[in-house]
Amino acid sequence: MNNIITVLLLYIQIQAKIIIYLMCALFSKGSVRKYYDEPVRKPYRKLVVDTMPIIETLEKLDYKQLISNHLKETGKLITPITRRKASTVPDTMACPRCGAPHEYLYDNTGGKGQYLCKVCKCTFNKKNRYLKNLIFLCPHCGRTLELKKERKDFNVHKCTNSKCPYYLDRLNSMSEEDKQRYKSSPHDFKLHYIYREFDIDFEPLVRKPSQPPSVDISRLYVSPHVLGLILTYHVNFGLSTRMTAALMREVHGVSVSHQSVSNYADAVATNIKPFIDNYKYDLSDSICGDETYIKVLGKWHYVFFIFDAVKKIILSYPVSANRDVKAAIYALDEALSKFDKLPEDLTLIFDGNPIYMLAQHYFAQYGIHFDIKQVIGLTNDDPISEEYRPLKQIIERLNRTFKGNYRPTNGFNNYAGSVSFLTLFVAYFNFLRPHSSLEGRVPVVLEELKDRPNMPARWVTLIKMSQEYIKAQQSA
Numbered sequence: 001m002n003n004i005i006t007v008l009l010l011y012i013q014i015q016a017k018i019i020i021y022l023m024c025a026l027f028s029k030g031s032v033r034k035y036y037d038e039p040v041r042k043p044y045r046k047l048v049v050d051t052m053p054i055i056e057t058l059e060k061l062d063y064k065q066l067i068s069n070h071l072k073e074t075g076k077l078i079t080p081i082t083r084r085k086a087s088t089v090p091d092t093m094a095c096p097r098c099g100a101p102h103e104y105l106y107d108n109t110g111g112k113g114q115y116l117c118k119v120c121k122c123t124f125n126k127k128n129r130y131l132k133n134l135i136f137l138c139p140h141c142g143r144t145l146e147l148k149k150e151r152k153d154f155n156v157h158k159c160t161n162s163k164c165p166y167y168l169d170r171l172n173s174m175s176e177e178d179k180q181r182y183k184s185s186p187h188d189f190k191l192h193y194i195y196r197e198f199d200i201d202f203e204p205l206v207r208k209p210s211q212p213p214s215v216d217i218s219r220l221y222v223s224p225h226v227l228g229l230i231l232t233y234h235v236n237f238g239l240s241t242r243m244t245a246a247l248m249r250e251v252h253g254v255s256v257s258h259q260s261v262s263n264y265a266d267a268v269a270t271n272i273k274p275f276i277d278n279y280k281y282d283l284s285d286s287i288c289g290d291e292t293y294i295k296v297l298g299k300w301h302y303v304f305f306i307f308d309a310v311k312k313i314i315l316s317y318p319v320s321a322n323r324d325v326k327a328a329i330y331a332l333d334e335a336l337s338k339f340d341k342l343p344e345d346l347t348l349i350f351d352g353n354p355i356y357m358l359a360q361h362y363f364a365q366y367g368i369h370f371d372i373k374q375v376i377g378l379t380n381d382d383p384i385s386e387e388y389r390p391l392k393q394i395i396e397r398l399n400r401t402f403k404g405n406y407r408p409t410n411g412f413n414n415y416a417g418s419v420s421f422l423t424l425f426v427a428y429f430n431f432l433r434p435h436s437s438l439e440g441r442v443p444v445v446l447e448e449l450k451d452r453p454n455m456p457a458r459w460v461t462l463i464k465m466s467q468e469y470i471k472a473q474q475s476a
């Protein structure tokens with residue numbers, strides 16, 4: 001009898017699940033997703049990334065000299081441009097190569113931002129005009145690369161030398177069938193060396209000013225100890241704001257709303273962010289990275305974690321709507337700027353996503369060099385060599401810890417909320433969380449926290465240190 005009831009109950013439960021699923025499918029396609037609230041690990045775009053080009057710095061030219069040379073050689077004077085319409089070239093603009101003023105500059109693309117210098121014939125654009133004294137040479141044959149396509153964020157430079165060994169190698173290794181196909185649709189094949197020059201308005205390793213905290217913590221209506229308790233429950237134990245508020249009320253007899261918990265967390269995050277982002281970390285040269293997912297306004301976003309695999313310190317944790325080269329550049333910049341001086345043989349390890357290689361090339365344009373090692377299988381189920389298995393475990397462990405803390409949040413209603421959450425998580429992970437592989441030590445040992453009796457007290461001290469850091473920065 002009992003058995004039948006159990007079977008029937010199970011049957012009812014299964015039916016209920018099916019009904020929920022069907023209702024969701026009926027009313028909104030999107031909300032079915034909530035019941036399977038794990039994003040699919042989307043494959044990244046496979047892309048052949050060629051080796052770095054040879055980068056040479058062009059010598060600076062002087063437009064007056066060029067004009068007078070031209071006059072001597074040809075008898076012709078290069079005159080300022082006569083324009084039929086009002087000029088769209090800003091008065092303040094000058095040629096980055098030869099210094100010719102705006103009178104000599106053509107608007108090459110009708111207001112889209114590319115200019116041509118009448119004197120030295122160079123093209124340049126607003127965003128990267130200071131970079132344009134670079135020329136790129138093919139690493140295989142030494143020929144200057146030709147600028148082929150301009151995309152939104154990058155330019156494509158191509159080696160068009162028909163005797164280039166790179167090109168010849170690829171051409172010769174084609175099958176007869178491919179050669180036939182190549183004749184009819186050459187664009188399906190990549191035979192020439194190309195370099196993608198990323199062209200975003202961002203100078204690496206330049207100290208970006210930290211955002212001043214929006215809330216003065218000392219003005220919160222909460223005692224430091226209560227604030228420490230709230231952070232301990234909410235951040236260390238990963239309890240939701242509602243659970244934290246309930247605990248405060250039912251265990252500690254402190255009446256606090258879940259909204260206040262959320263507000264306190266945000267306030268602390270903006271106050272400690274400058275401290276944890278600018279802390280002089282003692283780092284190893286074993287740095288690796290991975291992306292993980294969080295939901296902001298109902299959409300999956302990426303967190304770019306870059307961390308020191310030996311010291312277990314998180315160096316970089318930006319949130320981005322896209323998993324693209326720009327996001328990889330920002331993440332790498334944050335990680336690299338944690339080094340006083342980049343180690344000579346710094347190697348960063350990522351999975352096979354080409355965005356990191358392209359980001360590496362971007363840094364090289366600024367003379368910032370490091371190696372990137374791509375390990376297929378590092379963050380997915382592909383087989384992986386013995387050598388990298390420990391690293392894979394480290395990445396998986398960080399991800400597990402993070403996911404455990406993230407799950408109760410149910411995502412964020414705004415971008416700032418996600419940044420707050422990550423900031424607190426990183427503060428906890430780097431400064432407060434004992435790590436089993438560090439023999440129970442925290443990754444970054446702060447002397448000031450050592451004799452604090454408990455976790456709430458450690459949070460209070462960490463906040464105090466962060467405030468002192470901000471004060472010192474403001475008065476410097």
Ligand SMILES: [Zn+2]
Binds near residue numbers: 099118120
């Ligand atoms: Zn010029």
Ligand SMILES: [Zn+2]
Binds near residue numbers: 159193
């Ligand atoms: Zn070449």
